[in-house]
Amino acid sequence: MRGARELNGGENKMIQVDPEKCKKDGLCREECPVAIIDWGKHGGFPEMIDGGEKNCLVCGHCVAVCPNGALSHKLVPLEECPTIDEKLRVDLDQVTQLLRSRRSIRNFRERPVEKEKIERLIHIARYAPTGGNLQLVHWTVFTSREAIWKMASLAIEWIRKLMETVPLASLPPYMPRIVAGWDSGKDTVLRNAPVVLIASSPKQDPNGMVNVTLALSYLELAALPMGLGTCWAGILQRALQSYEPLREMVALPEGHTNHYPMMLGYPKFRYFRLPERRPPQISWR
Ligand SMILES: Cc1cc2nc3c(=O)[nH]c(=O)nc-3n(C[C@H](O)[C@H](O)[C@H](O)COP(=O)(O)O)c2cc1C
Known part of the structure; x- marks a missing residue:
């Protein structure tokens, strides 16, 4: 990914941001559940904060939330995260x-x-x-x-x-x-x-x-x-x-x-009906 090494201070950083794709919308920064992504010193692109690796959940949210495919994670590489296929959505x-x-x-x-x-x-x-x-x-x-x-x-x-x-x-x-x-x-x-x-x-x-x-x-x-x-x-x-x-x-x-x-x-029988359950028990507070 071009520019990533310069932006993130070397290959050891866990996240890499492509400056040509990143729109600086801050979504990755807001989405990170452990708040280890922040605006970097190098051109204001998002970076993982120093020592952030230790707290990273490796959940891939930073990769998933970027609409521009600008961010990759060392352990959740962008190329292994397919885009969501709208045709396969279920109602x-x-x-x-x-x-x-x-x-x-x-x-x-x-x-x-x-x-x-x-x-x-x-x-x-x-x-x-x-x-x-x-x-x-x-x-x-x-x-x-x-x-x-x-x-x-x-x-x-x-x-x-x-x-x-x-x-x-x-x-x-x-x-x-x-x-x-x-x-x-x-x-x-x-x-x-x-x-x-x-x-x-x-x-x-x-x-x-x-x-x-x-x-x-x-x-x-x-x-x-x-x-x-x-x-x-x-x-x-x-x-x-x-x-x-x-x-x-x-x-x-x-x-x-x-x-x-x-x-x-493999089931021996087919089912033709959907059995009803008891009504839910709910306490609204
Ligand atoms: C934790 C758990 C344990 C269960 N153990 C058995 C079991 O040992 N034998 C069995 O025939 N069904 C077992 N069941 C199936 C339940 O009896 C079944 O979910 C329930 O009767 C409702 O039927 P359904 O799953 O077809 O909707 C188990 C279900 C759960 C969730």
Whole structure:
């Protein structure tokens, strides 16, 4: 980018501004969430303040907000940030229908899910926000029938042990039913899903559970136009929190205490209606 080196005092600066494109509108300066962009001494173009690198969230807002493509960031290079395609904008009715038509899938087709599709979904899920833009979510992906069956069977083992040691009345009523279903050949833990994904984040991530949840939410919505369906695996999650043999089998990255599993696959059935929910509970203050 011509002129950038002179303007920003060398290659080590994180942001580079093209003086021929910059209109000095100050949008990058106003937009920066940590206020580390200011008017520079060299011709009044925006610059990162001294030591700003340490506080930069690497969120890319400075690149995204510039209408002139004048600013590039070392870690969010302009050439890797495509312009928004107006033709691809969706309207509120489309978004509402997409969100309302997502269903928890409990009957999957036998068909395996292509690895490229799983990878594509995980790539899209990266665009979910993360606290402080930390981006620490990790994915553990199971695609083998045997491994998925093993996970479900360990969850059943955990419920059986609970039923032996804890008064039945204190357990959720669905637990004995899950075991009875398993014994009659029905897996209501992982529903014979062809894929199980576990999103996880390290203990030291202050917003770990929120970040994991958001990533999974993005993934499950992105799965819809690909003809795929998902279901949050709440029973497996509870077992994973408590049962060491299952934790060992799943082998999440060391220290990843924030986690949630999700089933993924091609739905066996289509849905024709959008079920209504209860009215929202709102307190206007
Ligand atoms: C955190 C969470 C955990 C869930 N765990 C399970 C589960 O273990 N098994 C299951 O069949 N459905 C599970 N569900 C799906 C809910 O039952 C479902 O979202 C709800 O019945 C509404 O149906 P819908 O998702 O199709 O709108 C879970 C959903 C969430 C959000």
